[in-house]
Amino acid sequence: MNTIPEINYLNHPKGIKSWLLTLDHKRIGVLYLVSILTAFLLGGIFAVMIRLELLTPGRDIMGPQTYNQIFTLHGAIMIFLFIIPGIPVALGNVVLPLMLGAKDVAFPRLNLASWYIYIVGALVALYAIFSGSVDTGWTFYTPYSTETGGAVVAMTLAVFILGFSSIFTGVNFVVTIHKLRAPGMTWFKMPLFIWSIYATAIIQIMATPVLGITLILLALERIVGIGIFDPAMGGDPVLFQHFFWFYSHPAVYIMILPAMGVISELIPVFSHKKIFGYRAIAYSSFGIAFISFLVWGHHMFISGQSQLASMIFSFLTFLVAIPSGVKVFNWTATLYKGSIWLQTPMLYAFSFLFLFTIGGLTGLFLGTLATDVHLTDTYFVVAHFHYVMMGGTVMAFLGGLHYWWPKMFGRMYSIKWSRIGTALIFLGFNVTFLTQFVLGTKGMPRRYYTYLDQYRPLNFYSSVGSWILALGFIITAIYLIHSLRKGKPAGNNPWGGLTLEWTTTSPPPTENFQTPPVLTHGPYDYDTADVKPTI
Amino acid sequence: MNHSQSRPAYLAHHFSDPAQQRDASKLGMWIFIMTEILLFGGLFLAYTVFRTLNPDMFYNAHKHLDLTLGTVNTIVLITSSVTMALAIRSTQVGKKKQTLIFLFSTLALAAVFLVIKYFEYSHKIHLGQLPGRFYTYTGIEGTNPHIFFSIYFTMTGLHAVHIIGGMVVITLMVVRTFKNHFSAEYYTPIELTGLYWHLVDLIWIYLFPLLYLVG
Ligand SMILES: [Cu+2]
Numbered sequence: 014m015n016t017i018p019e020i021n022y023l024n025h026p027k028g029i030k031s032w033l034l035t036l037d038h039k040r041i042g043v044l045y046l047v048s049i050l051t052a053f054l055l056g057g058i059f060a061v062m063i064r065l066e067l068l069t070p071g072r073d074i075m076g077p078q079t080y081n082q083i084f085t086l087h088g089a090i091m092i093f094l095f096i097i098p099g100i101p102v103a104l105g106n107v108v109l110p111l112m113l114g115a116k117d118v119a120f121p122r123l124n125l126a127s128w129y130i131y132i133v134g135a136l137v138a139l140y141a142i143f144s145g146s147v148d149t150g151w152t153f154y155t156p157y158s159t160e161t162g163g164a165v166v167a168m169t170l171a172v173f174i175l176g177f178s179s180i181f182t183g184v185n186f187v188v189t190i191h192k193l194r195a196p197g198m199t200w201f202k203m204p205l206f207i208w209s210i211y212a213t214a215i216i217q218i219m220a221t222p223v224l225g226i227t228l229i230l231l232a233l234e235r236i237v238g239i240g241i242f243d244p245a246m247g248g249d250p251v252l253f254q255h256f257f258w259f260y261s262h263p264a265v266y267i268m269i270l271p272a273m274g275v276i277s278e279l280i281p282v283f284s285h286k287k288i289f290g291y292r293a294i295a296y297s298s299f300g301i302a303f304i305s306f307l308v309w310g311h312h313m314f315i316s317g318q319s320q321l322a323s324m325i326f327s328f329l330t331f332l333v334a335i336p337s338g339v340k341v342f343n344w345t346a347t348l349y350k351g352s353i354w355l356q357t358p359m360l361y362a363f364s365f366l367f368l369f370t371i372g373g374l375t376g377l378f379l380g381t382l383a384t385d386v387h388l389t390d391t392y393f394v395v396a397h398f399h400y401v402m403m404g405g406t407v408m409a410f411l412g413g414l415h416y417w418w419p420k421m422f423g424r425m426y427s428i429k430w431s432r433i434g435t436a437l438i439f440l441g442f443n444v445t446f447l448t449q450f451v452l453g454t455k456g457m458p459r460r461y462y463t464y465l466d467q468y469r470p471l472n473f474y475s476s477v478g479s480w481i482l483a484l485g486f487i488i489t490a491i492y493l494i495h496s497l498r499k500g501k502p503a504g505n506n507p508w509g510g511l512t513l514e515w516t517t518t519s520p521p522p523t524e525n526f527q528t529p530p531v532l533t534h535g536p537y538d539y540d541t542a543d544v545k546p547t548i
Numbered sequence: 549m550n551h552s553q554s555r556p557a558y559l560a561h562h563f564s565d566p567a568q569q570r571d572a573s574k575l576g577m578w579i580f581i582m583t584e585i586l587l588f589g590g591l592f593l594a595y596t597v598f599r600t601l602n603p604d605m606f607y608n609a610h611k612h613l614d615l616t617l618g619t620v621n622t623i624v625l626i627t628s629s630v631t632m633a634l635a636i637r638s639t640q641v642g643k644k645k646q647t648l649i650f651l652f653s654t655l656a657l658a659a660v661f662l663v664i665k666y667f668e669y670s671h672k673i674h675l676g677q678l679p680g681r682f683y684t685y686t687g688i689e690g691t692n693p694h695i696f697f698s699i700y701f702t703m704t705g706l707h708a709v710h711i712i713g714g715m716v717v718i719t720l721m722v723v724r725t726f727k728n729h730f731s732a733e734y735y736t737p738i739e740l741t742g743l744y745w746h747l748v749d750l751i752w753i754y755l756f757p758l759l760y761l762v763g
Contacts, residue, residue, distance in 0.1 A: 116562035119572045184579045192572040193562070222583045226590030230702070238681030239698035241594055246680060247692030252597060256590060524561070 015504035017423045021520040036121035042106030052094035059087035064479035067472050070463045077462040081148035088151035093175050100271035104413045105210050111514035112204050114195025114530040119188040127181035134174035141167035155242040155253040159235050169228040176221045183217030197532035204512045204536040209274025212298035216263045224260035251316050258309035266305040272409030276362050280344050281537045282510045283359035284351025288537040290343035297336035304333050314385050330380035357431040361412030364439050368404025393453025396446045419507045423520040424500030430492040437485030444478030504547025512536045558734045570736050577740045581747050591703050598695050605690025610762035618760040621664050628657035629749045636742045642732040651722050658715050710748045717741050
């Protein structure tokens with residue numbers, strides 16, 4: 014019979030103050046988890062509103078100006094408050110030191126500071142929403158963003174502040190991985206999740222400052238009219254796009270790399286089999302991080318940049334497919350002849366494999382110059398990045414959440430309800446977005462308030478899909494919250510994992526391990542190590 | 549595990565020994581410095597783009613910067629880097645009074661830099677040599693002279709913000725030195741402050757020729 018340890022990081026010390034001033038990475042992870050889920054809820058409500066408005070052409074629930082603001086807020090909140098911090102700050106914060114066998118991250122105070130900075134950034138974003146809102150889309154393209162009304166400066170300030178939070182987390186994780194690994198844990202004995210968090214942190218560190226300076230220049234352009242993005246003053250609006258995408262393309266990998274890390278954990282554990290191609294997966298994370306800095310121009314094929322530049326960017330973009338493909342093939346090879354255990358985290362891992370592959374392959378259509386000219390700014394793009402971001406990152410986030418939930422809170426959620434939730438989310442997602450690929454190829458432009466009558470049926474299906482998705486998320490929220498009090502104790506190692514976080518109690522004590530952990534086997538040595546699930 | 553013996557007070561609970569803590573802090577600071585370089589990197593890029601587009605204008609406009617004041621400021625900042633390095637050295641050998649003298653000298657030199665910058669700025673504002681929309685001066689030949697001043701003010705302004713940030717941190721170090729937080733064994737924060745200060749200095753070393761010595 015499993016029990017919950019009497020003293021653990023959740024109940025000791027007690028009191029709201031001990032949480033708000035905590036330096037414990039696990040508590041900070043929980044604070045982050047609550048924060049990003051709140052952002053996800055808000056962004057999700059906006060998403061459902063968008064789909065409601067698009068249920069039929071013309072006005073359904075809001076006017077065009079409001080609609081522009083709602084889709085901007087959906088994008089900005091989901092990207093800057095949920096998916097970019099996402100997996101690293103919530104799951105990474107909790108499990109990264111545990112996986113390394115460390116007592117905490119290298120800089121606990123910086124860790125807490127990054128959460129407060131995140132909250133300040135979120136509050137400034139809220140202020141921007143209520144003091145005039147923003148209708149530029151999350152990309153803030155000039156010259157529109159320097160001329161439209163609303164709270165663009167406040168919103169850029171919010172994103173600027175959030176960037177600091179992201180950089181601090183990145184710095185913290187890199188140093189932790191370098192300096193705080195348990196004795197015996199060499200680089201190639203680290204779990205693959207750590208490798209991907211490391212690659213992510215490098216992008217956070219190297220790309221985010223460029224976003225910072227871009228936002229400073231944008232704010233200056235708006236406030237004092239410095240003119241460098243304004244063609245009337247000898248400036249260049251395309252330069253803004255270069256600046257913006259130099260960050261925002263790598264940022265796409267800030268979003269997806271941690272997700273790939275989660276999948277690299279889930280697949281061997283639930284196949285009970287050594288991961289295939291450990292080193293290839295580890296290196297491919299760095300391959301992706303490296304190439305990600307060289308492809309930003311693929312967002313600008315129709316911006317007027319030179320044909321030669323477009324061709325080079327197109328070619329480099331195809332290169333990203335190689336390390337991504339390396340990962341997908343290695344995961345699939347790991348499944349081969351494994352004893353597959355279809356628990357909820359694994360269902361999400363399969364969803365990821367399926368949806369991410371579609372998202373990745375449709376990316377090739379957009380990286381190809383000839384097809385992209387046709388597809389740019391249509392619903393095909395919307396469907397593509399939702400397949401990668403939601404079908405990829407969100408599925409992996411949910412998989413990771415369900416995987417580490419019993420470690421974080423010591424209790425199991427309802428297996429039956431979690432399967433129903435997963436099925437609804439998978440189904441709802443595909444109904445919502447598969448239709449949008451078709452809409453895009455038929456020429457429906459993105460970001461428009463209304464549409465031609467011929468797009469009516471597919472838009473209707475897409476909106477129905479959003480309701481199925483919403484239902485799936487509501488069910489998930491209910492059983493997860495329910496499990497916090499009523500769930501069965503999960504035991505130290507509910508899934509039979511071999512990484513170090515499963516060797517301590519669930520939930521762990523404040524300093525993570527009762528005795529300093531000793532590494533007796535590699536993270537995926539299912540062929541030699543003997544381990545049994547505790548549920 | 550017993551933490552009471554042989555663990556100095558400055559050693560955080562999650563590090564096993566002072567060397568590990570020191571290495572971690574230093575690595576963190578170097579990474580942070582990299583982010584600062586990338587932050588300014590964006591401005592260097594903007595500079596390159598607009599200088600390439602308006603080469604004559606950049607040449608004509610740069611003559612309106614005060615080379616003497618710029619040179620003096622360069623010397624002031626380099627000297628402040630020396631005093632900062634000496635402050636670190638003094639902490640390492642446990643000389644508190646010397647440390648304080650050098651930290652105060654660094655602060656004073658930083659203040660001198662800002663005062664000179666203030667005079668430069670107010671002269672430009674007086675003449676209407678201002679960024680973008682606010683540019684009213686008429687004596688510069690070439691295309692889009694306002695862009696030069698947009699870039700000049702953005703670059704030097706962001707740098708000045710970093711000087712002020714550095715002064716805040718150095719003041720903090722003064723307070724901590726007063727309170728005897730540092731010793732010959734433990735001086736990492738002062739060392740890291742020094743790294744940061746050298747970075748701020750180094751950025752100026754690039755800004756100076758780019759802005760004041762065009763052509
Ligand atoms: Cu991209």
